[in-house]
Amino acid sequence: MLPAPNGSLPDPATSSAPAPAVEVEHLVKRFGGFTAVDDVSFAVAPGELFGFLGPNGAGKTTTISMLCTLLSASAGRATVDGYDITTQRDEVRASIGLVFQELTLDDYLTAEENLRFHAVMYGVPRSQVAERMAPLLEMVGLTERKGQQVRYFSGGMKRRLEIARGLIHAPRVLFLDEPTIGLDPQTRAHIWDYVDELRCRESTTMFLTTHYMDEAERCDRIAIIDQGRIVAIDTPDALKAAVGADTVTFATADDALAARQLSEAFGIEVVGQNGGLVVRVPDGEEFVPSAFGVLTVGVQSVSVRRPSLDDVFIKYTGRAIRDAEAGAVDQLKMNPMVRGFRRG
Amino acid sequence: MDGSIAARTPTEAAPTPPPADAAARRQTMLTRNGRTIAMVWQRELIRLRRTPTRIVTGLAQPIIFLFILGAGLGSLIQQGVPGGLDYQEFLFPGILSMSIITSALFSAVSIVWDREFGFMREMLVAPVSRTSIVLGKALGGGTVAVVQGLILVVAAPIVGVHLTVGRLFLLIVSLLLLAYAMTAFGIVLATRIERMESFQMVMTLVLQPMIFLSGAVFPLQNLPTWLAVITHLNPATYAVDLVRRSVLPDAPGVEIAGWLVPMWAEALLVVTIGTGLLALAVRLFNRTD
Numbered sequence: 179m180l181p182a183p184n185g186s187l188p189d190p191a192t193s194s195a196p197a198p199a200v201e202v203e204h205l206v207k208r209f210g211g212f213t214a215v216d217d218v219s220f221a222v223a224p225g226e227l228f229g230f231l232g233p234n235g236a237g238k239t240t241t242i243s244m245l246c247t248l249l250s251a252s253a254g255r256a257t258v259d260g261y262d263i264t265t266q267r268d269e270v271r272a273s274i275g276l277v278f279q280e281l282t283l284d285d286y287l288t289a290e291e292n293l294r295f296h297a298v299m300y301g302v303p304r305s306q307v308a309e310r311m312a313p314l315l316e317m318v319g320l321t322e323r324k325g326q327q328v329r330y331f332s333g334g335m336k337r338r339l340e341i342a343r344g345l346i347h348a349p350r351v352l353f354l355d356e357p358t359i360g361l362d363p364q365t366r367a368h369i370w371d372y373v374d375e376l377r378c379r380e381s382t383t384m385f386l387t388t389h390y391m392d393e394a395e396r397c398d399r400i401a402i403i404d405q406g407r408i409v410a411i412d413t414p415d416a417l418k419a420a421v422g423a424d425t426v427t428f429a430t431a432d433d434a435l436a437a438r439q440l441s442e443a444f445g446i447e448v449v450g451q452n453g454g455l456v457v458r459v460p461d462g463e464e465f466v467p468s469a470f471g472v473l474t475v476g477v478q479s480v481s482v483r484r485p486s487l488d489d490v491f492i493k494y495t496g497r498a499i500r501d502a503e504a505g506a507v508d509q510l511k512m513n514p515m516v517r518g519f520r521r522g
Numbered sequence: 523m524d525g526s527i528a529a530r531t532p533t534e535a536a537p538t539p540p541p542a543d544a545a546a547r548r549q550t551m552l553t554r555n556g557r558t559i560a561m562v563w564q565r566e567l568i569r570l571r572r573t574p575t576r577i578v579t580g581l582a583q584p585i586i587f588l589f590i591l592g593a594g595l596g597s598l599i600q601q602g603v604p605g606g607l608d609y610q611e612f613l614f615p616g617i618l619s620m621s622i623i624t625s626a627l628f629s630a631v632s633i634v635w636d637r638e639f640g641f642m643r644e645m646l647v648a649p650v651s652r653t654s655i656v657l658g659k660a661l662g663g664g665t666v667a668v669v670q671g672l673i674l675v676v677a678a679p680i681v682g683v684h685l686t687v688g689r690l691f692l693l694i695v696s697l698l699l700l701a702y703a704m705t706a707f708g709i710v711l712a713t714r715i716e717r718m719e720s721f722q723m724v725m726t727l728v729l730q731p732m733i734f735l736s737g738a739v740f741p742l743q744n745l746p747t748w749l750a751v752i753t754h755l756n757p758a759t760y761a762v763d764l765v766r767r768s769v770l771p772d773a774p775g776v777e778i779a780g781w782l783v784p785m786w787a788e789a790l791l792v793v794t795i796g797t798g799l800l801a802l803a804v805r806l807f808n809r810t811d
Contacts, residue, residue: 246647248643268649271647271649272649276647278643280640282639282640282641282643282644283640283641283644284639284641285639286568286569286573287568295561298554298558298561299554299558299561299650301550304557
């Protein structure tokens with residue numbers, strides 16, 4: 179299941195393209211009898227913003243944990259920044275930044291101390307720590323709070339600090355595991371602004387997991403993952419195009435007449451819905467002008483809706499992401515980021 | 523679960539780099555790990571400074587013991603304790619040891635906290651060896667314990683213990699040794715313990731018997747046989763005795779079948795046990811992912 183080529187990004191599958199930032203081949207993770215990640219293969223191009231979209235328990239975090247060398251793979255292989263995740267763990271760790279799903283700051287240290295601690299562990303030269311820290315703090319809007327202990331910070335501030343921390347050693351690949359989970363919409367928007375700014379400025383490859391559709395929309399490419407398998411992988415537009423039909427909704431003066439006219443002229447099914455007429459056509463924007471050509475009744479409004487990622491998710495998995503989540507609650511216990519450090 | 527977690531230390535996993543790079547690479551890793559040890563150590567001190575309640579509670583218990591228990595029981599023991607010492611005088615180094623043992627063990631608890639609050643993961647995913655994290659923790663915990671112990675030294679003149687510079691120096695060395703061994707022991711416990719609640723239980727079941735069976739609060743002479751056997755098997759006994767004899771040259775000292783154990787042997791025993799425990803802590807820590 180190789181990614182389809184697209185205009186803006188180099189296709190990682192061709193040999194002339196630069197080496198992929200992340201390359202995964204037939205990766206498998208089993209916990210006892212349960213297969214959390216089931217034969218997953220994909221590649222992420224350098225500088226790409228790549229997203230894993232799926233419900234909780236789909237295997238997103240497990241995959242990230244393996245790529246970050248926190249969990250060992252049961253089968254298959256993967257490289258990050260060209261380093262093998264099993265045989266070159268130290269090199270992998272040095273090339274990545276990781277923003278965890280849960281907060282991992284020391285509450286009793288100040289923002290600055292948390293960053294400094296991280297910089298030391300990642301071998302940032304002493305002379306460079308301050309000059310790297312200042313612009314990052316500025317970017318996440320915490321310059322004035324840098325001397326304050328993190329326990330006085332709000333959830334959003336902590337999250338922003340974590341993102342800054344993940345970047346202080348200038349990683350080649352930044353992994354963001356549900357970076358905006360549990361945050362209010364305003365903070366989420368802010369964090370996305372930072373992510374975009376970072377991509378422009380540092381051209382860091384970003385690999386994120388999310389179960390928010392609107393966040394997945396922002397990615398260059400997304401992989402839809404369900405029950406440990408990648409069911410689709412492409413740009414958000416291409417995925418939506420593959421679903422096919424646009425939804426066109428008309429509100430007219432005489433719905434019954436309009437419905438007859440439309441179905442006679444185009445041979446399509448017209449459904450009365452919520453006091454309007456709904457038709458599904460391959461290209462809604464082309465369809466609307468021709469529809470006006472055949473309609474003799476007054477049209478009050480027309481709307482064209484492109485398929486959403488929700489539609490894409492339903493197409494590939496047969497259910498909405500929210501329903502998938504309801505069934506996956508038990509599997510949260512399998513979440514390796516929760517379990518991995520507790521001896522179980 | 524353990525089996526599925528990659529338990530290799532980073533050095534084992536590293537590929538053989540080109541020979542030219544090898545030395546420079548080793549140097550970088552060495553510097554990074556050295557700085558990490560210093561940073562982990564510093565973090566323990568920063569945290570101590572920012573939690574004044576911990577300092578207060580760490581001092582309250584020994585002071586209550588020293589002055590209330592000391593004065594109360596001291597009046598019972600009119601003839602003094604062996605070596606011609608006043609009971610409070612005798613108790614003072616015992617209480618110092620008790621304070622070191624407690625705060626060293628509690629410092630190691632921070633590992634359980636770190637795990638519970640996620641900071642441990644931040645350290646574990648970093649490209650540094652776990653050994654440096656353990657060493658930093660052990661140094662930090664040891665320093666915190668000794669600092670707390672030394673605050674108590676101001677009480678020495680009040681209970682009639684007069685310290686010379688030489689004795690103070692000996693005292694600091696023996697407190698350091700005790701703190702070292704106890705922090706290592708605490709880390710071993712912390713790696714085996716998942717939750718805070720279970721740690722508190724272990725503290726009660728391990729800490730209190732260890733203190734009370736070490737001769738910290740009563741002399742080991744003229745004990746019933748069963749108690750004498752247990753106290754002599756308790757390694758803490760020798761550490762406490764070392765602390766006591768550093769401060770009180772007249773203290774009788776631990777005897778095994780009539781042989782007075784020399785202070786250097788006690789120091790050697792504490793260092794050996796401490797090092798063994800630290801090695802064990804490193805091993806366990808490398809395995810815990």
